[in-house]
Amino acid sequence: MSGFMGHEPDGKPGQPKTVKEWVFTLDHKVIGVWYLIGSIASFVVAGLAATAMRIELGSVGPDITDNGDIYNLWLTMHGAVMILGFQIPALLGFVANWAVPIMVGGKDMAFPRVNAMSVWLLWSGILLALLNLVIPDSYNGMWTGYPPYSLTDAVGNTALYSSVVIILGMSSVFGAVNLACTVAFMRCKGMGWFQMPLTVWCVFTANVIQLIFVPVLAASVLLLSMDKYLGFGFYNPEVGGDVLLYQNLFWFYSHPAVYVILLPFMGILFEIFAVSARNDVFNYKATVWATIAFIPVSSDVWVHHAYVAGLPDWLRLLQTFTTLLISLPFGLLMLSLTGTMYRGAIRYTGPMWWAVGAFFMLIIGALTGIPNALSAIDYGISDSYVIMSHFHYVMAVSGGMAIFAGVFFWFPKLTGRMCNSFMTKLTAAGFFIGMNIVMGPLYFAGMEGMPRRYMDYQMYADNATIVSAQHWSTIGIYITFVSALLMIVVWLHGAIAGEKATSANPWGSQSLEFTATAIIPGQGNFPTPVSVPEGWHPYNFIDNPKPEFEPHPGHTGGHH
């Protein structure tokens, strides 16, 4: 393996200096930063779409648009870009690339060139997705792309949708192979599987899920375009196809995709909780096995997205049960998170504020998921605001806050500077309160029957609960909007003019990315190959032996 374009992997601190070095980099950390920039840009676009929708829904009747197509474009962009452009790239891009290789003591990802290809595929996908905002036949079929609507002309450009999903899927698969190999083969000397930080375990498991399920998604959307443009009939009932085939294929990937997001962001929470409480993770090994258990458990629950789609009753009842079983591994993860604080020595740093916010959103989101698992309960709330509020709590907001917690946590390692601590906490509080005002009332609107994906709700204009919930929710979005904007300002200020980090380990972590690197880790991450002694554990805060640096006889910095 050779070539770090213009860089020698000598472990010297600092980011690349020239534009060429930034663009043609094969360094996993710089690639991680590219993922982060892409995902934050996606967050901004999708967040603006959310704000516009929320303002439109503030009262009955048109507020800022009366054009259903424009509203549906915002809606499609919000969902697709938040999931495919923001969360997955932030977690399986930024965290997986920037943090995981250093955490396992590797000098880079297993395949740096494949890694570069993954990130640029992601950027092509994001740019292609953004084109949707300017092309005349913009795609408005939601991120789910259900046929037969997605086979009609009314939906707009289905090929764009298929292409974006396939390109992002390829990026994910390359990234997943790379990450799995990195974790399996690039761990430093002495680091066993059960000595890896939980962030690594969670990202690893999520990538295994990606490897199993993404190809199914890619195939399902490819068949969609073949149906629409080449006259095939996989999903088209007019020529003998079946619309339900798509729903089965799509959710066979897209429910596991929820855990692809959930697991890594819980991994971030574990890291921040343990470091902030300077405490061992409660029942570490069981937590690891619970993480692994998500792979089989997530594979047999997709029908709960289609309880009302006319599937056979036995299938609905079977998957009601398998869906409820998710509570077992998930409950163990939640127990471990709370248990990690037991008799801890908790320090409430900026990242910890964000992590605690994420954790409480996760508690609400997880519990509101339980009723939805029952097929019969779903008959009353399917595709309502109950569902929408639930997944925003459990995945969107909780995941988003955990991602931001992670960004604040690793920020000093990215920039060599610290974010303003007070402002970090203020934005965390603002975001948390704002999102609760946005999503809390909508749960009650959903109980009254308010459906998702509506630009207006004139049929419920005399329902006081729905009308006032919509009103409060729109007030909440202003608080969230200001907080998110401030958060980005805090990052920019921190990166440019923040206080310089005085320590390579500002939070007191035991993990290698803090204990064995420079303030800003350089090419190759470690000055010389690192190893961990026997008995080393990432969450041992009491008597952890120090990682060792071994002068490597053949190591001159190059890999020729």
Added chain:
Amino acid sequence: MKFKSLMHKVMAAMLALPLIPSLAHAFQAAPARRADYNGWTPHEHWDAVWHETMLDITVLGVVFAIITIAFMVMYVRKGHGERGKLPSLTNQAKIGWVVIPCMLFLGDDLFLYVKGFDLHNHYREVPTNAVEVKLTGSMWNWNYVDVNGIDSDNELVVKQGTPVVLRMVSDDVLHSHYMTRYRVTEDLMPGRITWQWFMPDQLGESVATCREYCGTQHSGMYGKIIVKSAADYDAYVAEQTASVPSVTGVAKAATAADQI
């Protein structure tokens, strides 16, 4: 396995709590109902199960949140050098902390599953005296044709106390027929016939909306379910069938019956 520390006791107590709603349910008087759920409509049944589920998750959530908050307050770092003192678990304790919580979660899951199964059967077993209505969804319209051949858009008139089963199909894309009052949703799609039934128990109007995204006017696709008393309903049928000798309507209904 021994519960040595306070944490074990507290958390064990917390994990037992999901069972409280099930115990409470076990001791409460069972609502009067027969195998055909006579006197208990699916939407009343739904409300009852929803209420119990909400109670279950509320208790679980409040207790979990209180314990978490207590830990967060109690274990704030005091000195600069203070470290966490999580007791190390014995191997039995490690296994116990997996098996016992999992059994409790499973117990709660099974409790809810049984409730859901029963409710599911209620929704999916059509009473023998149900009258059929053919529902065709299209962008962006609900078309109802009842057994009397009354063909109407976005308005369905039914008789109080007589269960109604909708046989549904879509002309174009996916739609989903949700009746706010009757708490029942089922998708409509081209190429397959789906069904749902409901019991019109109260006089008056309620809203039926589309719950599957179907394009520009998705949020404009809604209708009314109007429940009339037996006398009013008969008058309505007589008026409709007299003023509109709806041959096409009857034919449509007949076709619907053939298809099914």
